[in-house]
Amino acid sequence: MIINIIISTAAALVFSPLLIGIINKTKAFFSGRRGSPFFQMYFDLYRLLKKDAVRSGTTTIVFILAPVIVFCCTLAAAVLIPISPGTGIISFTGDFVLLFYLLGLARFFLIISALDTGSSFEGMGASREAFFSAMAEPVVFISILTILRLNGTTSFTDALGGGGAGNWIIISLATVPFFIVMLAENARIPFDDPNTHLELTMIHEVMILDNSGRGLALMEWAASIKLWLFSLIIVRIILPGSVLSFLLTFVIAVIIGIVESVIARTTLLKIPQLLFSAGIIAFLGFFLSFSKIFVWS
Amino acid sequence: MKESSLIIKYNKSNPTSKVPLLGEDVFRKKVLEMTRGGGRVNSFFSAENDNEDLVLYLIISYDARGETHALSMKVENKAFKSLTNEDTQFHLFEREIYEQSGIRPLGHPWLKPVRFPGGNAGEMDFFKIEGREIHEVAVGPIHAGIIEPGHFRFQCHGETVYHLETSHGYQHRGIEKKLTGGPYRDTVYKMGVIAGDSTVAHSTAYAQIMEAFTRTAIPARAQAVRAIALELERCANHIGDIGALSGDIGYLSTSAYCGRIRGDFLNMSALLCGNRFSRGLVLPGGVGADIDDDIREQLAARLEAGKKDFLSAASLLWETPSVLARFDSTGIISAESAERIKMVGPAARACGIERDVRRDHPSGYYHLSYIPVSTSEMGDVSSRAYVRWLEVQESIKFIEKLLAELPVGDSGRETGTNLKPDSITVSLIEGWRGELCHTALTDGTGRFRRYKIVDPSFHNWLGLALAMRGGQISDFPVCNKSFNLSYCGFDL
């Protein structure tokens, strides 16, 4: 049990910045550049953690605490996902609610810390984040319900090891929307552009504009852990049996990089439409998991 | 009735005494008559005459006829009745007159300086919308990217922009004032940096003014080199803009490649004259560097390669649905609004307005060689990008043609320093942003009494504000980039 916790925590902390490096390298490759090194984010985190933080005069204790809370909640959520079969820490009915509400708590503190700065940009970012995540959450839950149903269990961590009775079509109907939501939740293109400097267009990045030094490091690290968490869930859904399946998260990172290279960012007005389409696919999977004539042979 | 306006002859000096000096009422009647008949104000400014009386000069042109007229008005009591309420195109010009000379346009709807006279940068009242749910967003003058300083004030309701007001002056260098009493030895260098990305356009306008005042006819070869440099400048900037637009929407391949190709085109300018921004290429009397056969071949080869790269990198934009979906219907400005505020350049052509100085008021080599006007219809970001894409191709074709038929001859003449006294001349050039207008008046000793510069950005900033109305605030960066107006060209 303790060993499992240590392994999960270490994996989340160590591997998550690498995902960002892989995405950036893939994007650089597609645009004909050399790109920053794979381990750039580790250097950045090291540099930021050494630095002191500068704080705006309008902020309160909320702003100081938020990076720590965001980081801890995200890490706690990530630790709940077993990285290989049989390493689950807890499993009970409706454990996915705990998982996503830990993320929800992190988001809540991220949003109020952005509002705490009193900047009009950060207020806009916070309102966008709140709106779009409210649209993304139902999609996640529908996908997860489909997976739970296929595995005939009510515990998500158990379902991740179950493999969905090999019903590939329905699994992919649950995974594809989950992937789309992952892009939305982790501020990737087409929902948000992690590389942009245009504060008026940002969603996630604009909320951490005022953070610096250690606070910024924790926020960035938490964001990469969230990406790790989502890709680990996808990997564990697709390849439940293998011990080394977590290595596939790097493939997921490459896929994200490719997606970001070949499509442009959408306008904010169309984001609900995109999440809606993801929801439709998730619903289709959910319906089919009930359908009688859908017999997999 | 006596002709009540003077038709300016391009490339010739015109005696200032021939510009009719009208009383306010006659001037007002005449001007409104002209603008209703399709006249477009190129420049409207104040100057002092010999008796230190303030006189307003108006340069107005008819694009369809290719004519430019000048007329002037005597100002009494430092005030006149504002024309803005009758015709919106006077709006900024009257505010500028108020700022520069203190003459008050009576009844102007929004009278305040366009820059910050007296050095109190940033002090400015903004138009405000009242209401509990309206919030104000202030952007700049310091921006996140490496761009010039300028302030934008949005009045928003949620994500929707109700009103945008731009405020400039952070780059004010007092160029016009420093030119008074000139030309000096450094004037030509100042012209190169009015707007650093439009060096050829502004230098050519200045060179044409000097040539008009000194009655120098410059050789065709020099004119051809100027045209090549101007089109290279256009290509480099348009390609850079297309790249930056795709960067703003997170479309990486076109962004990265166009950034490099822009560099290739800047290097072609460097091949011509040794400077990537063509500083010092265009001089009064001719050009500072000639094209020999070696350069010509190299340039043709590089142009061919640059064209191929550009076509493959930029055509990706028009084939990717997500890019088109992002660009289409973003930042629309209707043709009526664009026509009402008399926008210029690619931004106007993107609304379907066929306005191009190279065709309507040709000078230099554009007399001899025609370049087609590229337009689009929708007036959105997509159209502005598309017009640029078309113009780059036309420009490359034009340069190729010019390189093949480069006239023989020498590359310049001495202009001398004897400027014709008491004269006025106007120079119109189509820079890559649009029409720029230089007007110069000489005094009795042949020195500049007044040198007035109007950058295309002066006409178009209001267009950006109108394009944002009713749009999404998150669309502002891409919309701003699609106009890509100059801050320092406006601030002077």
Place this chain on the structure above:
Amino acid sequence: MQNNLLILISLLIILSNIFLLGSSRTGAMIRGIAFQGVLLSLLPLFLPSESVRILDIIILAVLSIAIKGVIIPHYLRKVTRNIRTKKELHPYLGYSVSVIFGLLVSYGSFYFIGKLPFMYLSISPFNTSAAFASMIIGMFIIATRRNIIAQIIGYLVFENAGFILGISIASSQPLFIEIGILLDLLAGIVIMVVAVNHIHLYFDNVNTDSLERLNK
């Protein structure tokens, strides 16, 4: 295994229908219909080999890939490029409503097809239900879109449904009839493309609302 592939193809057909319902750009729609065309063309390969000649199957598959996957999309792309319909025309029903409609219709046809008596004819009941859903969705697209290209695509979706049904009852109908229908379809599309060009010439847009009034 064969059955699984058939189910996969049917699902992809349904998803491409939903994609067509949800996309506003003609370029994306043309890609969607080309994808659907290629998917359909794979269906004959799954016919039980005792009922039809293998050569017929191969000819049909190759021909329909060529026509539905390459030639027709190519023509459509060409006509959109000619008329440059850049403006999105708002449909009579919003995209989200259309997508929900598509989802309900697809699920409904899954449900009802199991209760119909002729399902024993088909290669898989799944294909039949996908075909029924496509038929309704095709008509829906024709009815709710203003853009003429989108309407042509709706017609193609409808035709694709007919193709699937034809394959489903292939054992009782010679395949060359299918081939004949394919060629008819091609001719139909060519005529439509020519018509669209003319409409654009007269009205300067392809909004079918303009056709309500007679043009002199």
